[in-house]
Amino acid sequence: MKIQLLLTGNELMSGHTVDSNSAMIAQQLSAKAYSIARKVTVGDDKADLLAEMQQQSKAADILIVNGGLGPTIDDLTAEILSELTGQAIEENAIAKQHIIDWCERRKLIVNAANLKQAMLPTGVEIIPNPVGSAVGFSINHNDCLIICTPGVPNELRPMMEQTIVELICQRFPNNEQLSTLRFQTFGIGESTLQQMVGDKLTDWPEEVELGFRAGMPLLEIKLTIRKAEHANLQQQCYQRLSALMGHCIVGPESTNLAEAVVQLLQQQHAQLSTAESCTGGLIASAITEIAGASAVFEAGYVTYSNDMKQDMLGVDSATLEQHGAVSEPVVIAMAHGAMERSGAGYGIAVSGVAGPDGGSDDKPVGTVWMAWGSKAQLHTRKLVLKASRKGFQQMVTAITLDLTRRELLGIEAEPRYLSRYSQ
Amino acid sequence: MKIQLLLTGNELMSGHTVDSNSAMIAQQLSAKAYSIARKVTVGDDKADLLAEMQQQSKAADILIVNGGLGPTIDDLTAEILSELTGQAIEENAIAKQHIIDWCERRKLIVNAANLKQAMLPTGVEIIPNPVGSAVGFSINHNDCLIICTPGVPNELRPMMEQTIVELICQRFPNNEQLSTLRFQTFGIGESTLQQMVGDKLTDWPEEVELGFRAGMPLLEIKLTIRKAEHANLQQQCYQRLSALMGHCIVGPESTNLAEAVVQLLQQQHAQLSTAESCTGGLIASAITEIAGASAVFEAGYVTYSNDMKQDMLGVDSATLEQHGAVSEPVVIAMAHGAMERSGAGYGIAVSGVAGPDGGSDDKPVGTVWMAWGSKAQLHTRKLVLKASRKGFQQMVTAITLDLTRRELLGIEAEPRYLSRYSQ
Numbered sequence: 050m051k052i053q054l055l056l057t058g059n060e061l062m063s064g065h066t067v068d069s070n071s072a073m074i075a076q077q078l079s080a081k082a083y084s085i086a087r088k089v090t091v092g093d094d095k096a097d098l099l100a101e102m103q104q105q106s107k108a109a110d111i112l113i114v115n116g117g118l119g120p121t122i123d124d125l126t127a128e129i130l131s132e133l134t135g136q137a138i139e140e141n142a143i144a145k146q147h148i149i150d151w152c153e154r155r156k157l158i159v160n161a162a163n164l165k166q167a168m169l170p171t172g173v174e175i176i177p178n179p180v181g182s183a184v185g186f187s188i189n190h191n192d193c194l195i196i197c198t199p200g201v202p203n204e205l206r207p208m209m210e211q212t213i214v215e216l217i218c219q220r221f222p223n224n225e226q227l228s229t230l231r232f233q234t235f236g237i238g239e240s241t242l243q244q245m246v247g248d249k250l251t252d253w254p255e256e257v258e259l260g261f262r263a264g265m266p267l268l269e270i271k272l273t274i275r276k277a278e279h280a281n282l283q284q285q286c287y288q289r290l291s292a293l294m295g296h297c298i299v300g301p302e303s304t305n306l307a308e309a310v311v312q313l314l315q316q317q318h319a320q321l322s323t324a325e326s327c328t329g330g331l332i333a334s335a336i337t338e339i340a341g342a343s344a345v346f347e348a349g350y351v352t353y354s355n356d357m358k359q360d361m362l363g364v365d366s367a368t369l370e371q372h373g374a375v376s377e378p379v380v381i382a383m384a385h386g387a388m389e390r391s392g393a394g395y396g397i398a399v400s401g402v403a404g405p406d407g408g409s410d411d412k413p414v415g416t417v418w419m420a421w422g423s424k425a426q427l428h429t430r431k432l433v434l435k436a437s438r439k440g441f442q443q444m445v446t447a448i449t450l451d452l453t454r455r456e457l458l459g460i461e462a463e464p465r466y467l468s469r470y471s472q
Numbered sequence: 473m474k475i476q477l478l479l480t481g482n483e484l485m486s487g488h489t490v491d492s493n494s495a496m497i498a499q500q501l502s503a504k505a506y507s508i509a510r511k512v513t514v515g516d517d518k519a520d521l522l523a524e525m526q527q528q529s530k531a532a533d534i535l536i537v538n539g540g541l542g543p544t545i546d547d548l549t550a551e552i553l554s555e556l557t558g559q560a561i562e563e564n565a566i567a568k569q570h571i572i573d574w575c576e577r578r579k580l581i582v583n584a585a586n587l588k589q590a591m592l593p594t595g596v597e598i599i600p601n602p603v604g605s606a607v608g609f610s611i612n613h614n615d616c617l618i619i620c621t622p623g624v625p626n627e628l629r630p631m632m633e634q635t636i637v638e639l640i641c642q643r644f645p646n647n648e649q650l651s652t653l654r655f656q657t658f659g660i661g662e663s664t665l666q667q668m669v670g671d672k673l674t675d676w677p678e679e680v681e682l683g684f685r686a687g688m689p690l691l692e693i694k695l696t697i698r699k700a701e702h703a704n705l706q707q708q709c710y711q712r713l714s715a716l717m718g719h720c721i722v723g724p725e726s727t728n729l730a731e732a733v734v735q736l737l738q739q740q741h742a743q744l745s746t747a748e749s750c751t752g753g754l755i756a757s758a759i760t761e762i763a764g765a766s767a768v769f770e771a772g773y774v775t776y777s778n779d780m781k782q783d784m785l786g787v788d789s790a791t792l793e794q795h796g797a798v799s800e801p802v803v804i805a806m807a808h809g810a811m812e813r814s815g816a817g818y819g820i821a822v823s824g825v826a827g828p829d830g831g832s833d834d835k836p837v838g839t840v841w842m843a844w845g846s847k848a849q850l851h852t853r854k855l856v857l858k859a860s861r862k863g864f865q866q867m868v869t870a871i872t873l874d875l876t877r878r879e880l881l882g883i884e885a886e887p888r889y890l891s892r893y894s895q
Contacts (some may be wrong), residue, residue, distance in 0.1 A: 329760020337752020
């Protein structure tokens with residue numbers, strides 16, 4: 050069984066858009082043990098698209114076409130599919146109703162551009178779009194199931210999850226039962242981990258495939274088996290990895306650092322407060338992105354200037370003058386100020402030089418002082434993180450959340466990144 | 473003249489790697505008015521690769537092959553090119569010297585895996601690699617210039633910049649001078665804009681190509697010309713679009729909403745402070761992501777609980793009790809509190825129900841009260857935004873930043889999204 054992908058869009062050819070859709074499609078299919086054999090990308094040109102669809106529908110059992118479903122004149126998929134299959138374009142009642150409902154919910158007047166998206170070849174099967182105005186659709190041609198999907202990633206994803214993967218499973222049932230145990234780690238690299246497994250887990254069973262996906266800032270680890278009877282082996286592998294590097298495990302599935310911290314605080318009926326200078330609210334926003342954060346987070350202080358460090362957190366002006374804003378005494382005072390004023394038991398405080406300007410010989414761009422922990426046990430550290438302004442802010446956020454996670458778990462081992470980035 | 477791209481790598485097919493190389497190649501070529509007609513991606517399979525190279529070298533004038541130059545057994549490009557062209561594999565002296573020098577600089581011993589990268593088809597032209605150990609190379613076949621490049625992005629980029637673009641320019645001199653005028657808009661959709669141009673700018677010149685790129689939350693508009701002599705037409709088109717929807721223009725090139733706000737505040741020597749409940753610091757972090765934000769932003773208040781709205785911003789407890797936290801009087805008091813306590817002339821305050829829990833009949837999930845403006849002129853509005861928790865927080869952030877931008881510019885026309893999301 051052969052699956053091919055046809056991506057269309059001038060923006061994909063011009064380099065203005067990086068294609069992330071095909072990776073997402075491949076990942077969703079691979080979870081069901083399907084793989085993509087070939088993908089072709091062309092611009093919004095009618096002759097090119099027609100030739101590709103003709104040729105690919107002959108070569109493949111399933112052809113997923115991505116893009117070209119929108120309301121503008123660039124969007125050619127339906128028209129070309131009509132030409133390819135000889136099915137006339139007609140107004141599709143299901144697609145039209147979807148557009149009317151979609152506009153109504155947004156208090157928009159249905160216009161001609163919207164309605165163009167209901168003009169589809171006769172005989173297509175509609176694929177619901179829970180997010181956008183353009184439905185997807187499928188049709189058989191040349192013994193190939195052609196599935197047409199929208200190019201907008203946040204529309205495509207739920208359509209894959211809710212309909213398209215299932216459609217493919219029904220059409221080409223797959224006897225393999227891929228089962229993946231996924232978890233997130235922080236503070237360990239892919240090559241280090243691979244070396245660790247090679248050195249210390251020499252009898253790793255070949256039934257359990259070890260995979261990685263490097264995200265920012267987490268590294269996802271995947272243990273995949275192809276038969277249900279190997280579930281025990283999979284669990285054993287997880288236990289052995291945990292024993293080796295369990296303190297780097299943030300959580301199962303897609304758990305991120307803020308989520309792990311919020312869950313631990315909930316379990317311990319504790320609260321956290323943040324005092325941020327160089328991260329400017331990014332730590333607070335990472336925490337409050339998590340549903341249920343309100344139980345563990347009441348207040349965040351974004352104190353960008355020295356005056357505000359004094360007014361909002363009670364940092365002593367003499368401390369600021371003597372040591373400068375990027376210093377250990379200042380982050381200690383910020384953390385205590387945040388905990389006292391909010392009543393939280395735990396605190397995070399950061400002050401650093403995000404750049405691109407503002408560095409000195411003594412405190413170059415990338416320098417950050419961090420404080421984390423509780424009133425009784427507050428830790429501090431200075432790191433130097435070389436990155437863009439945004440990258441620096443993201444790294445400081447990830448590191449302080451991870452250090453707080455370790456503190457809440459009572460992990461004593463020091464993470465390797467602290468020594469790596471110390472100067 | 474037709475340029476095609478052949479990308480190879482199992483990691484590109486499995487979805488583990490998102491291909492950013494082809495966008496980078498396209499951008500570098502488009503700066504010289506070359507475009508890529510088609511790209512094909514396949515895994516590291518010898519038969520597939522040979523068939524693709526055979527077919528594509530017949531169809532194209534230039535074929536750029538990306539990936540498969542490394543030291544492992546998966547790296548098949550040289551071997552396949554030898555089979556395709558009938559040129560025997562031999563040790564290439566230039567490539568070998570490069571590998572020896574490369575290892576020496578890194579104090580590495582030259583091993584067999586490294587030396588595999590010097591085994592190339594007879595008669596290739598070497599393309600220097602200033603970063604990595606594998607050189608690139610080119611060869612003519614089927615009247616097509618085949619250019620083989622490494623898959624590692626930070627090796628490919630300098631090779632494109634230093635050698636490959638020049639190689640293509642020499643082979644196929646180009647008289648066109650593509651020039652694109654790009655700008656960002658907020659609060660207008662692609663279909664509305666297309667309709668507007670169709671209705672009101674009926675004599676749009678065909679020399680100026682109108683293009684769009686939908687980002688989150690901005691819509692990029694591009695006006696592209698192919699000859700320098702059409703620069704006037706391009707400017708005229710920009711002026712006419714500005715006259716129609718200028719208040720939706722955030723800024724040129726990649727300007728985002730926070731950047732526009734920070735620039736306006738800098739120009740007006742003004743400061744802004746934020747008081748955030750439901751966005752939890754996201755507005756502050758968007759502003760402080762911009763270099764130079766410290767001149768216009770001193771303090772942000774993340775007041776997630778009622779107690780903290782009182783303590784940090786001086787919101788009256790009676791107001792909170794009478795109207796609830798998600799109410800007009802509360803966001804007014806929050807905004808005034810933030811401006812007074814920070815000394816900023818402008819303020820943003822938001823309080824809403826981000827969900828998934830916490831909604832009521834009266835104030836369903838997605839409800840948000842926003843206040844923005846100055847002490848003298850503070851505006852308020854209630855919206856209902858249906859989205860995920862994260863999507864809600866991002867929309868509230870984008871909308872309050874845009875409303876602040878409009879306020880700083882003195883734009884009186886009300887943006888359409890305010891009525892669309894009002895209830």
